[in-house]
Amino acid sequence: MDDSACPCREATRSSRSAPLHHRRLADEDAFANRFPEPARSKHLCHVKRHERVSGNELELIEWIRQRTPSHQQMPIGLGDDTALVRCGDGTTLVTTDTLTEGRHFTVPPATPAEIGRKALAVNLSDIAAMAGQPTFAFITLVLPQQRGLSFARELMDGLIATAEEFSVVVAGGDTNVWDGPLVIGVTLMGEPTGSGPVQRSGAVPGDWIMVTGRLGGSLPSGRHLTFTPRVVEAQTLHAACELHAMIDLSDGISTDLGHILDESKIGATIRAAHVPVSPSVPQDLPAEERVQHALNDGEDFELLFTVSPEVGASLLASPPLALPISHIGEITTDSERQLQLPDGRLVPLQAGGWEHCFADPAPE
Ligand SMILES: Nc1ncnc2c1ncn2[C@@H]1O[C@H](COP(=O)(O)OP(=O)(O)OP(=O)(O)O)[C@@H](O)[C@H]1O
Ligand SMILES: Cc1ncc(C[n+]2csc(CCOP(=O)(O)O)c2C)c(N)n1
Ligand SMILES: [Mg+2]
Known part of the structure; x- marks a missing residue:
């Protein structure tokens, strides 16, 4: 399955109210959407050229959320980076994410060990x-028959080495072999630290919005396979100051900040x-295009968090991390999502990050 084979180039909108934001593939004529044309939709949706987009993952997740009740033993449910469930005397964080061949990696250039690591x-x-x-x-493997046992072993070697690096115990899983592409899902548990989990819902007006590291270009650079998840950095920040809200940047700031703002x-x-x-x-791109990559490319896996201005200023004055921390904006009282351009103009901040999309089903 080759991503470049199925880009949907035509802007389409769902008949429902929520706009669909799409993004072009990296190898397409990317970034036609320059400032100040915020209304232009980007495409990164994987429907065939003649098909129309009929919905996206966010609409489905919202639909599921409306139908799944909260529970007394689940202080944090659907809608955050992980759930928090009560188990015995304590609480446990639980999350699950899946990688699909042709969407999250292609082989080559990804090696089996890199895929295991990324999963x-x-x-x-x-x-x-x-x-x-x-x-x-817990690891779910759906393995392509033709790649053989050695591919699967190399993949699990990469995953197990990463588990050791982060003191994670592999506690189980499931193995399927078929004649389709590779799918690997991981369910991961964790323990809250310090004053408890930092949720998406805790941002307040006046907060500074801060990010770790540098953003954009994760796909062409291969960083989407080799990035370091910011587990240690998040705990260091949590111990050093009061974090109001936090999210990891998997889909791009323009979309992921939206989740903090929604919650x-x-x-x-x-x-x-x-x-x-x-x-x-690329350094030779115009500055505004470089920023669009940083806002929309996704798979940076850096942290975006909000703190009071006092805490933000102290983080900049005495950085607790080896990584750079940047103050990129503020939380506001109204519901506007704005991007301030270098010349001071304010334009809408469009959610231009990655979204999984559905095509209209073919008529019977
Ligand atoms: N099929 C589903 N059934 C139930 N809950 C879901 C489903 N898909 C997503 N969710 C929940 O919806 C929320 C958002 O999911 P999403 O996958 O966008 O978040 P994420 O894992 O933080 O992001 P990403 O997958 O881009 O890394 C999470 O709380 C997730 O558990
Ligand atoms: C320029 C550029 N184009 C495309 C990509 C790929 N990509 C970005 S976000 C995402 C999905 C996130 O995971 P989830 O499925 O969990 O939402 C993928 C596969 C990239 N890194 N850079
Ligand atoms: Mg997910």
Whole structure:
């Protein structure tokens, strides 16, 4: 399955109210959406050229959420980076994320060991987003028959080495072999640390919005396979100061910040000039295009968090991490999501990150 074979180029919108945001594949004529054309939709949806987009993952998740009741033994349920469930005397963080061949990696260039590593690392990143300590992992393998046993062993070698690196115990899983592409799912448990999990819902007006590391270009640089999940960094920040809200950047700031704003029921302004762009984003692109990569590419797996201005200033004055921490904007009282351009103009911050999309089913 080759991503470049099935890009949906035509802008389509669902008949429902929520707009669909799509993004082009990296190898397409990317970033036609420059400032200040915020209304332009991008495409990264994987329906065939003649098909129309009929919905996306966010609409499905919201639909599922409406139908799944909360529970007394589940202080944090659907809607955050992990759930928090009561087990015996304590509480446990639980998350699950799946990688699919053709979407999250292609073989080559990804090696089996890198795929195994990434499958655990994306889940470690979700535990990090709650400032948790990862503990036990369960691995679901759906393996292509033709690649043989050695491929599967190399994949699990990569995963097990990553588990050791992060003191995670592999506690079980499931193995299927078939004649389709590779799918690998991981369910990861963890323990809350310090004052408890940092949720998406805790941002308040006036908060500074901060990010770790540098963003953009994770796919062409291969960083989406080799990134370090920010487990240690999240715990260090959590111990050093009061974090109001946190999320890991899997889909891109423009989309992931939206989840914090939705859950906290507030707005934000991001300053384009302060967004830390990774050197993986081509240096010869115009500055505004480089920022668009940092906002939308996704798979950076850095942390975005909000803190009071006093805490933010002290983090900049005495950085607790070896990684850079950047102050990229503020939480606002109204529900606006804005991007301040270097010349001071404010434009809407469009959710331009990754979204899984559905095609219209073919008529019978
Ligand atoms: N099929 C599903 N059934 C029940 N809950 C779901 C389902 N898919 C997603 N969720 C829940 O919806 C929320 C958002 O899921 P999503 O996968 O977008 O978050 P994420 O794992 O943090 O992001 P990403 O997958 O991009 O790394 C999470 O709380 C997740 O547990
Ligand atoms: C320029 C560029 N284009 C595409 C990608 C790939 N990508 C970005 S987000 C995402 C899904 C996130 O996971 P989930 O499925 O959990 O939402 C994927 C597969 C990239 N890293 N850079
Ligand atoms: Mg997920």
